[in-house]
Amino acid sequence: xxxxxxxILGTANIARKNWKAIRLSGNAVVxxxxxxxxxxxxxxxxxxxxxxxxxxAPKASGYEELLRRDDVDALYIPLPTxxxxxxxxxxxxxxxxxxxxxxxxPDAGQLQTMIDACEKNRVQFMDGVMFMHSAxxxxxRQVLDDGETIGDVRRVTSQFTFAAADDWRNTNxxxxxxxxxxxxxxxxxxxxxxFSLFVQKYKLPVEATGRILExxxxxxxxxxxxLFFADGSSAGFYCSFRTELQQWAHVSGSKGSLYLPDxxxxxxxxxxxxxxxxxxxxxxxxxxxxxxHPRRHAVAExxxxxxxxxxxxxxxxxxxxxASGKLDPFWPEVAWKTQVALDACLKSAREGGLPVKIPx
Amino acid sequence: xxxxxxxILGTANIARKNWKAIRLSGNAVVxxxxxxxxxxxxxxxxxxxxxxxxxxAPKASGYEELLRRDDVDALYIPLPTxxxxxxxxxxxxxxxxxxxxxxxxPDAGQLQTMIDACEKNRVQFMDGVMFMHSAxxxxxRQVLDDGETIGDVRRVTSQFTFAAADDWRNTNxxxxxxxxxxxxxxxxxxxxxxFSLFVQKYKLPVEATGRILExxxxxxxxxxxxLFFADGSSAGFYCSFRTELQQWAHVSGSKGSLYLPDxxxxxxxxxxxxxxxxxxxxxxxxxxxxxxHPRRHAVAExxxxxxxxxxxxxxxxxxxxxASGKLDPFWPEVAWKTQVALDACLKSAREGGLPVKIPx
Numbered sequence: 001x002x003x004x005x006x007x008i009l010g011t012a013n014i015a016r017k018n019w020k021a022i023r024l025s026g027n028a029v030v031x032x033x034x035x036x037x038x039x040x041x042x043x044x045x046x047x048x049x050x051x052x053x054x055x056x057a058p059k060a061s062g063y064e065e066l067l068r069r070d071d072v073d074a075l076y077i078p079l080p081t082x083x084x085x086x087x088x089x090x091x092x093x094x095x096x097x098x099x100x101x102x103x104x105x106p107d108a109g110q111l112q113t114m115i116d117a118c119e120k121n122r123v124q125f126m127d128g129v130m131f132m133h134s135a136x137x138x139x140x141r142q143v144l145d146d147g148e149t150i151g152d153v154r155r156v157t158s159q160f161t162f163a164a165a166d167d168w169r170n171t172n173x174x175x176x177x178x179x180x181x182x183x184x185x186x187x188x189x190x191x192x193x194x195f196s197l198f199v200q201k202y203k204l205p206v207e208a209t210g211r212i213l214e215x216x217x218x219x220x221x222x223x224x225x226x227l228f229f230a231d232g233s234s235a236g237f238y239c240s241f242r243t244e245l246q247q248w249a250h251v252s253g254s255k256g257s258l259y260l261p262d263x264x265x266x267x268x269x270x271x272x273x274x275x276x277x278x279x280x281x282x283x284x285x286x287x288x289x290x291x292x293h294p295r296r297h298a299v300a301e302x303x304x305x306x307x308x309x310x311x312x313x314x315x316x317x318x319x320x321x322x323a324s325g326k327l328d329p330f331w332p333e334v335a336w337k338t339q340v341a342l343d344a345c346l347k348s349a350r351e352g353g354l355p356v357k358i359p360x
Numbered sequence: 361x362x363x364x365x366x367x368i369l370g371t372a373n374i375a376r377k378n379w380k381a382i383r384l385s386g387n388a389v390v391x392x393x394x395x396x397x398x399x400x401x402x403x404x405x406x407x408x409x410x411x412x413x414x415x416x417a418p419k420a421s422g423y424e425e426l427l428r429r430d431d432v433d434a435l436y437i438p439l440p441t442x443x444x445x446x447x448x449x450x451x452x453x454x455x456x457x458x459x460x461x462x463x464x465x466p467d468a469g470q471l472q473t474m475i476d477a478c479e480k481n482r483v484q485f486m487d488g489v490m491f492m493h494s495a496x497x498x499x500x501r502q503v504l505d506d507g508e509t510i511g512d513v514r515r516v517t518s519q520f521t522f523a524a525a526d527d528w529r530n531t532n533x534x535x536x537x538x539x540x541x542x543x544x545x546x547x548x549x550x551x552x553x554x555f556s557l558f559v560q561k562y563k564l565p566v567e568a569t570g571r572i573l574e575x576x577x578x579x580x581x582x583x584x585x586x587l588f589f590a591d592g593s594s595a596g597f598y599c600s601f602r603t604e605l606q607q608w609a610h611v612s613g614s615k616g617s618l619y620l621p622d623x624x625x626x627x628x629x630x631x632x633x634x635x636x637x638x639x640x641x642x643x644x645x646x647x648x649x650x651x652x653h654p655r656r657h658a659v660a661e662x663x664x665x666x667x668x669x670x671x672x673x674x675x676x677x678x679x680x681x682x683a684s685g686k687l688d689p690f691w692p693e694v695a696w697k698t699q700v701a702l703d704a705c706l707k708s709a710r711e712g713g714l715p716v717k718i719p720x
Contacts (some may be wrong), residue, residue: 013643020646052646151523154582154603157596159517162641163614209571209713211586213594222514224586224596226571234573236517236584236596243514243612245639248619252603254523259608259621267639267652279605279627281522283373286380286412288664292627304648353569353715 004319005031007072007096009063009087010079011044014101017304017311018076018128020052024307025315027323028074030058034066063087067094074322076128077101080179081186085110088125092117097124097322099315100335103186108339115332124321126314126331127338129194131264133313135299136272137198143258143297144199144251149276151255156196156235158250160188160264161243169216174241176217183219184239185210185346191247191264192237193341196227197334199235199251204337206230207355210345214242225345228355259294266303266310273298364679365391367432367456369423369447370439371404374461377664377671378436378488380412384667385675387683388434390418394426423447427454434682436488437461440539441546445470448485452477457484457682459675460695463546468699475692484681486674486691487698489554491624493673495659496632497558503618503657504559504611509636511615516556516595518610520548520624521603529576534601536577543579544599545570545706551607551624552597553701556587557694559595559611564697566590567715570705574602585705588715619654626663626670633658 006022008015008030015033022028035041041060049057059071066072067090074097079087085105091098098118104127105111118125131137143149169175174187182189197203205227213222222240229235247265251258260274261267275294282289302309321328340358348356366382368375368390375393382388395401401420409417419431426432427450434457439447445465451458458478464487465471478485491497503509529535534547542549557563565587573582582600589595607625611618620634621627635654642649662669681688700718708716 016643016646017648048646151604154521154600155519155584155598157517157519157598159515159610159612161514161612163511209569211569211588213588214592222592224515224594226584228571228573232574232582234584234598236598238515238517238594238596238612240514240612242614244511244614244616245641246610246612246617246637248610250519250606250608252519252521252598252600252606254602254604256604257606261619261637261654262650262652265641265648265650267650269651277606277621281605281625283376286376286408286665288377288625290622290625290627290663291629292622294621303650353713355713 001027001323004028004322005071005073007032007034007061007066007069007075009034009066009075009077011035011040012078015076015078016048018315019048020305021311021315023052023054024312025319026307028315028319029054031071032059032061032066032069034061034063036063038062067091067096072096074099080173081106082179082181085114088114089117092121092123095121095123099126099128099318101128102190103182103342104335104339106181108336108343111336111339115336118332122327124318124327124331126318127335129191130310130314131191133317134266134272134310135301135308136274139297139299140258140274143276149256150251150253150258153199153251153253154233155252156199156249158192158195158263159238159246159248160191161240161246163244164241169221175219175221177219180219182342183221184241185220185223185342188239189223189225189237189342190338192239194338195249195263196235196237197337197341200229202334202337203229204360205341205358206360207357208341208344208348209353209355210349211353212349227341266301268303270300270302271298272301361387361683364388364682365431365433367392367394367421367426367429367435369394369426369435369437371395371400372438375436375438376408378675379408380665381671381675383412383414384672385679386667388675388679389414391431392419392421392426392429394421394423396423398422427451427456432456434459440533441466442539442541445474448474449477452481452483455481455483459486459488459678461488462550463542463702464695464699466541468696468703471696471699475696478692482687484678484687484691486678487695489551490670490674491551493677494626494632494670495661495668496634499657499659500618500634503636509616510611510613510618513559513611513613514593515612516559516609518552518555518623519598519606519608520551521600521606523604524601529581535579535581537579540579542702543581544601545580545583545702548599549583549585549597549702550698552599554698555609555623556595556597557697557701560589562694562697563589564720565701565718567717568701568704568708569713569715570709571713572709587701626661628663630660630662631658632661
């Protein structure tokens with residue numbers, strides 16, 4: 001199989017991680033990197049080549065030129081959310097497949113336009129949520145669906161946070177309304193929402209609430225929200241740029257529960273795991289006995305920098321779709337649902353916390 | 361020291377656990393047990409004596425008689441919430457100290473009247489929240505206050521649930537509006553709220569929200585809520601009679617986090633523990649490295665049925681206060697604050713989820 005040729009549109013730091021993931025994917029290469037300044041693109045290429053070299057060094061390019069290059073099949077687009085929709089649409093029109101950083105767009109309306117453009121131009125759309133490609137996910141699906149370990153899902157609770165330095169909010173793009181209008185809700189909450197939707201087999205919630213716990217320049221720095229599903233189950237989440245790194249998720253069911261301390265970025269070296277629980281509780285006259293023995297489920301998967309790391313799998317899966325010539329509607333659909341849920345949480349927050357209905 | 365003499369007012373199952381705790385406390389005895397039916401009280405006594413005997417078998421009594429007995433210093437009152445306020449006030453007027461099951465009252469107004477009666481009659485009031493007496497609590501306080509491990513608290517998240525059998529809601533008192541008007545929010549949420557207040561050093565929140573996720577006969581079966589504090593920090597919780605046993609809590613701070621999987625009832629045998637976390641996250645060009653090594657903090661403490669179990673410590677502390685002749689205002693105060701927070705969450709739920717202000 002000929003490797004899928006990636007152009008990287010923008011030189012955000014996360015693109016360095018995906019450069020490496022493309023290198024390790026086994027079915028893709030980077031052929032060009034675009035920046036607004038040619039020198040910046042070249043520096044990015046030189047630094048990445050020094051650490052993770054491709055046999056043929058990728059070429060430095062401008063944004064417009066990247067779209068016209070015939071040695072590029074697909075674009076990885078880590079541009080800021082504020083300008084991403086325009087470039088995704090242009091990429092689609094240029095016939096390039098799109099791996100799009102998250103949050104995909106400022107709102108679901110714009111994302112729909114982006115997805116429509118991809119569909120019309122017969123290119124694959126996928127958002128860059130790496131955990132969707134972890135080997136842990138199908139294992140969790142199996143456990144969630146076995147009817148016994150968890151039973152009916154009643155609640156998903158998750159938190160994803162990191163503590164930014166004090167001067168960060170004045171300099172980082174993620175605290176800039178024009179560039180990242182969704183702030184922490186977009187940068188972090190996207191993962192919480194996606195995980196909740198994964199558990200719920202991508203059913204849309206029927207209602208959502210949200211609250212901006214801290215705001216800076218019109219952008220959420222800290223946010224909590226809840227999703228409510230038609231069957232009475234719910235999902236709560238919290239995301240923050242103010243709180244030290246945390247990335248846990250609990251799934252609570254009628255028969256048991258599931259916990260993973262690292263749902264976004266596997267943080268335990270050579271394997272990814274989760275635990276399931278069904279504590280023993282017995283009342284025997286004067287004795288109340290409680291006992292807990294978590295069951296551990298693990299898959300072999302390096303946390304980073306390996307062909308089986310989730311980011312390498314993401315690139316591999318995307319490149320396979322590109323090479324297949326068939327479009328998989330699953331990926332634009334789950335991105336769109338994530339954005340719809342996000343929009344509803346934000347609308348609720350802007351409306352004082354009142355529940356916002358989500359049309360089915 | 362002469363042991364403090366307990367009368368047990370009501371024969372709820374939980375009273376059997378506290379019978380044993382009184383026996384193990386080292387400074388208290390049960391002298392009488394009251395039921396509306398004398399035979400029921402005697403059966404309770406016989407069954408408990410057979411397993412956990414006092415040297416002098418406690419006497420069976422009626423409710424009214426128990427208040428008049430001069431061999432009773434203090435009452436443990438596990439009566440249903442709907443009728444508990446009246447009996448707490450009568451106990452106080454009879455000069456009996458009061459260890460009161462939770463939720464203390466249907467609302468904070470009634471609880472205030474109960475507390476006022478105790479204060480006026482110079483008797484101690486305490487609610488029966490066992491985890492408040494775990495040796496783990498001071499250890500957590502130390503870690504929370506060291507300024508380094510957690511830093512500033514930004515978020516507390518907790519869940520306490522158990523899955524009741526299908527016919528439970530039609531027969532159990534906890535699904536009966538007159539007896540237990542607060543349902544799951546009172547029976548389980550009380551612990552979530554208390555834990556959140558403990559972390560916050562018993563500051564009252566300034567606002568609360570809540571949602572009844574499931575209701576039966578006008579009583580919450582499943583509830584989620586949030587507390588918002590003046591410094592911008594918050595606490596989210598979920599409690600349910602529909603979800604398998606879970607009792608976890610996370611404290612998320614600016615510098616690290618704390619997790620305990622069993623905050624209500626220690627579930628790991630001969631010790632109680634919690635873990636703290638500050639993951640390593642480093643971006644080094646193409647490498648994103650994440651590493652997690654929880655630090656474990658443990659105290660020696662049996663999960664049940666031992667003099668150092670939290671329920672035995674609860675009785676010991678309460679009996680010490682009774683014997684000292686001095687009243688500790690801390691206990692009525694934290695019970696009242698818990699009820700105030702609970703009331704605000706419920707009011708919000710009844711008002712469609714709008715935030716409810718809590719006067720300072």
